[in-house]
Amino acid sequence: MQKWGMVIDLDRCAGCQTCTVACRTENNVPFCGDGNAWKGRAIFWNKVITVRIESHGSQREGEPSASPGTNNHAGPRLRFLPMPCMHCERPPCVLVCPVRATTKSVDGIVMQVPSRCIGCRLCQASCPYSRRYFNWQEVDYPGTLKEAVNPDVSIRTLGVIEKCTLCVHRLQKAREQARDENREIREDEYVPACVEACPAKARTFGDLNNPDHAVAKLARSPRAFRLLEELGTFPQVSYLHESTWKSESRKSVGAEDEEEIDG
Amino acid sequence: MGDRDISVYLRPLLRTTWKAYALLAVALAGACWYFYGAFIYQFFHGHRVTGQGTHGAMWGTIVANIVQLIGVSHVGIAISATVRILQLKRYQQLARIAEFVTLVSLTAAVCNIAGDVGRPDRFLYNVVMHGNFTAPFVWSATVITNYLVGSCVYLYLAMRRDIYLCSRVLTRRRWLYRALALGYSDTPEERENLERTVWWCAVIILPIMVSVHSVYGWVFGLQPGRPGWFNPFQAPYFVLGAIVTGFSGVVAVVAIIRRIYRWEQFFPNRLFKGLGVFLGFVTLLYLYFLFSEVLTGLYASPEAERGVFHDLLFGRFSWIAWTATVGGMIVPFWVLFVQGANPKIQSMKIVVVGAVPIFFAMWGWRYLITVPSFFHPHIPYKLAEYSPTLFDWSLVLATYCFAIFFYTALVKLLPILELPEHFVPARPVRPPRIRLATMRGLGFFKRATISFTLASGIGLIAYGIHSRFDVLTPAPAIWISGIVCLWTIPLQVCLIPGFPSRRHMLAHRARQEPALLRPPRPLVTAVGLAERSSSPAIESWVDRHQRAHRGIRRRARMRVWA
Numbered sequence: 094m095q096k097w098g099m100v101i102d103l104d105r106c107a108g109c110q111t112c113t114v115a116c117r118t119e120n121n122v123p124f125c126g127d128g129n130a131w132k133g134r135a136i137f138w139n140k141v142i143t144v145r146i147e148s149h150g151s152q153r154e155g156e157p158s159a160s161p162g163t164n165n166h167a168g169p170r171l172r173f174l175p176m177p178c179m180h181c182e183r184p185p186c187v188l189v190c191p192v193r194a195t196t197k198s199v200d201g202i203v204m205q206v207p208s209r210c211i212g213c214r215l216c217q218a219s220c221p222y223s224r225r226y227f228n229w230q231e232v233d234y235p236g237t238l239k240e241a242v243n244p245d246v247s248i249r250t251l252g253v254i255e256k257c258t259l260c261v262h263r264l265q266k267a268r269e270q271a272r273d274e275n276r277e278i279r280e281d282e283y284v285p286a287c288v289e290a291c292p293a294k295a296r297t298f299g300d301l302n303n304p305d306h307a308v309a310k311l312a313r314s315p316r317a318f319r320l321l322e323e324l325g326t327f328p329q330v331s332y333l334h335e336s337t338w339k340s341e342s343r344k345s346v347g348a349e350d351e352e353e354i355d356g
Numbered sequence: 357m358g359d360r361d362i363s364v365y366l367r368p369l370l371r372t373t374w375k376a377y378a379l380l381a382v383a384l385a386g387a388c389w390y391f392y393g394a395f396i397y398q399f400f401h402g403h404r405v406t407g408q409g410t411h412g413a414m415w416g417t418i419v420a421n422i423v424q425l426i427g428v429s430h431v432g433i434a435i436s437a438t439v440r441i442l443q444l445k446r447y448q449q450l451a452r453i454a455e456f457v458t459l460v461s462l463t464a465a466v467c468n469i470a471g472d473v474g475r476p477d478r479f480l481y482n483v484v485m486h487g488n489f490t491a492p493f494v495w496s497a498t499v500i501t502n503y504l505v506g507s508c509v510y511l512y513l514a515m516r517r518d519i520y521l522c523s524r525v526l527t528r529r530r531w532l533y534r535a536l537a538l539g540y541s542d543t544p545e546e547r548e549n550l551e552r553t554v555w556w557c558a559v560i561i562l563p564i565m566v567s568v569h570s571v572y573g574w575v576f577g578l579q580p581g582r583p584g585w586f587n588p589f590q591a592p593y594f595v596l597g598a599i600v601t602g603f604s605g606v607v608a609v610v611a612i613i614r615r616i617y618r619w620e621q622f623f624p625n626r627l628f629k630g631l632g633v634f635l636g637f638v639t640l641l642y643l644y645f646l647f648s649e650v651l652t653g654l655y656a657s658p659e660a661e662r663g664v665f666h667d668l669l670f671g672r673f674s675w676i677a678w679t680a681t682v683g684g685m686i687v688p689f690w691v692l693f694v695q696g697a698n699p700k701i702q703s704m705k706i707v708v709v710g711a712v713p714i715f716f717a718m719w720g721w722r723y724l725i726t727v728p729s730f731f732h733p734h735i736p737y738k739l740a741e742y743s744p745t746l747f748d749w750s751l752v753l754a755t756y757c758f759a760i761f762f763y764t765a766l767v768k769l770l771p772i773l774e775l776p777e778h779f780v781p782a783r784p785v786r787p788p789r790i791r792l793a794t795m796r797g798l799g800f801f802k803r804a805t806i807s808f809t810l811a812s813g814i815g816l817i818a819y820g821i822h823s824r825f826d827v828l829t830p831a832p833a834i835w836i837s838g839i840v841c842l843w844t845i846p847l848q849v850c851l852i853p854g855f856p857s858r859r860h861m862l863a864h865r866a867r868q869e870p871a872l873l874r875p876p877r878p879l880v881t882a883v884g885l886a887e888r889s890s891s892p893a894i895e896s897w898v899d900r901h902q903r904a905h906r907g908i909r910r911r912a913r914m915r916v917w918a
């Protein structure tokens with residue numbers, strides 16, 4: 094069985110938010126309007142957040158110095174951090190969901206069933222990466238966006254949670270195609286929208302169980318790290334970066350632009 | 357409590373002033389607003405009408421209120437069960453008042469939970485039919501059902517004799533009490549049976565009560581994803597918090613009731629002083645827990661954790677934290693301490709002055725447990741401030757209106773004081789005459805149904821737990837039905853007549869056999885029983901038989917003399 098996973102190269106990411114937009118259109122992510130955006134109710138299945146890193150303190154005593162050229166300047170720097178759902182191998186959100194509205198599928202995708210969800214927001218509270226979004230208001234597709242709704246993805250209602258599904262509808266399509274033609278699913282057949290859209294090719298997607306696949310190799314590379322590894326959630330999304338990013342990011346303050354995107 | 361007049365005990369049932377109706381009306385209006393606001397307005401407009409948000413506080417005042425209400429519900433049964441198990445006669449009249457508090461606040465808490473979830477229409481059905489074994493929410497649904505059903509059974513059984521007396525002495529709503537008494541007729545066996553069953557219910561319900569609040573601790577304490585929550589200490593901490601909250605709530609309720617019904621003789625200042633001492637003690641203990649938690653959070657904890665506690669003590673939540681702790685805990689503690697340590701002071705007012713701020717301070721701390729953690733997520737998102745809207749506050753207030761309405765209705769419908777043993781109605785209900793053979797049959801039937809219920813209850817629970825990972829089986833529905841099944845056992849014990857007792861046999865034989873053939877010994881036993889028992893009620897019951905026997909005996913004696 095496959096274990097779908099993703100590797101995101103932070104050194105390649107340009108912060109262009111193409112993945113964010115691709116994800117929104119692919120998955121019919123609703124808009125929330127101005128009044129709700131500043132209340133923190135905008136929905137982003139995938140989002141590039143901007144993180145300010147204070148460079149002092151990134152190297153502690155006794156720590157081996159990071160690769161040359163990354164840590165030497167003084168003053169804060171900005172970093173882009175694309176955030177999809179991490180599809181944790183031990184997802185706390187699945188543990189706490191009282192109605193099995195979110196489950197871990199056999200091929201490693203953390204699924205969300207909005208029609209089952211009761212909207213208790215326990216999963217939201219338990220996700221260490223805050224990757225779950227509640228529908229605080231009626232869905233809204235302003236202007237011509239109504240006509241651009243993707244028929245493959247169901248529209249969520251008021252009062253339920255939604256989140257990144259690694260574009261599982263694409264997997265279903267590919268799988269059916271393969272079944273029709275009586276063969277195994279090819280890896281390049283199934284790619285989520287964000288991976289497809291990334292102009293900098295920062296994202297690599299594929300089967301982590303296939304050791305020959307690029308994604309598995311990258312995930313094992315010495316540059317790879319995963320967010321909040323100490324929590325033991327074992328994310329299936331890893332990042333690549335040339336420095337001790339993890340310890341730095343803790344010191345950071347978010348600086349984001351939700352309203353502009355969401356307007 | 358040497359009051360011999362039953363009307364004193366039944367004061368709320370005898371007379372209802374316009375003030376009570378006015379209170380009921382206002383509270384009902386508030387309750388209606390709650391149901392409209394939470395289930396209709398919020399349902400159609402979404403939770404955006406509250407102040408919550410994804411990157412911000414995803415839980416707010418209502419969750420704080422749920423925790424508070426569950427805490428209040430905690431103590432009602434705790435007081436009543438403790439009074440019963442330890443036979444604390446002085447606090448006996450507190451029991452029912454406290455039990456009503458439990459019932460009311462638990463119902464209000466469930467209403468709050470249903471209003472807080474995004475889809476109340478699916479909420480109950482999905483949790484019961486598709487419940488996930490690993491989810492603390494499902495545990496809480498289980499323990500709350502267990503607690504609610506258990507406390508209803510317990511409350512009913514403990515009240516059954518008083519309801520029966522109401523049906524005999526009151527003229528209004530007699531049909532209601534007669535229906536509620538379910539055939540109770542206050543024979544010595546019935547009463548003994550009832551008392552024994554209630555005692556066992558009290559023993560069983562105490563651990564259940566602890567489980568309810570522990571589960572609420574775990575809802576928070578099992579989440580490593582939120583700094584400030586993940587804490588093995590959370591369950592006992594919540595239980596202690598519940599005791600503090602509940603005690604302060606009960607003190608306020610008892611004070612109001614004493615004031616309205618002028619029941620100084622049942623709730624003397626001395627009793628309040630006792631409650632105050634205990635409340636002061638648990639508040640001190642809570643402060644100690646709090647200190648330990650904050651110290652751990654501030655000392656050398658992980659950074660995000662430290663952020664939460666720093667925010668709590670010195671940041672944007674500091675004004676709530678300091679006001680609640682100093683004004684709502686430390687000062688009230690000293691107030692209660694001064695009264696407790698000084699043998700000359702005994703005052704209800706002082707205890708109430710101590711208890712009310714504690715209640716509000718605990719609400720503040722519930723809020724501080726829930727909200728600040730959301731403002732220190734592990735990943736640095738931009739966060740929206742949380743300011744509860746008017747709608748949020750109105751829901752909180754309306755919940756208490758609902759509670760007040762429910763409570764007043766209970767006080768006005770059911771006897772809230774325990775009627776002492778020496779009250780016996782002038783014309784007691786005659787226990788139905790059942791033939792001896794029928795009684796034997798019923799005895800077997802009772803044993804059979806009880807064993808069957810026991811077996812099926814345990815079986816259902818076991819099957820539910822066994823099939824917990826089976827997606828197609830509604831496992832929680834199964835184990836919850838098992839629990840409800842088990843809770844019918846005390847009802848069966850009290851409601852179904854059992855095997856004929858010794859006294860029945862005697863009475864039966866006295867009716868059946870010709871007087872001259874009566875063996876003398878059982879007669880002596882019956883008379884002896886009556887003489888030995890000091891309880892006037894039992895005497896009055898045995899009286900009639902005794903009179904019959906005495907006649908028989910006299911005749912027998914006369915025969916000997918002749």
Ligand code: SF4
Nearest residue numbers: 178179181184186220
């Ligand atoms: S990142 Fe959050 S939502 Fe995604 S699987 Fe992990 S815990 Fe669940």
Ligand code: SF4
Nearest residue numbers: 190210211213214216
């Ligand atoms: S909000 Fe929905 S998906 Fe999340 S825990 Fe509750 S029921 Fe499950």
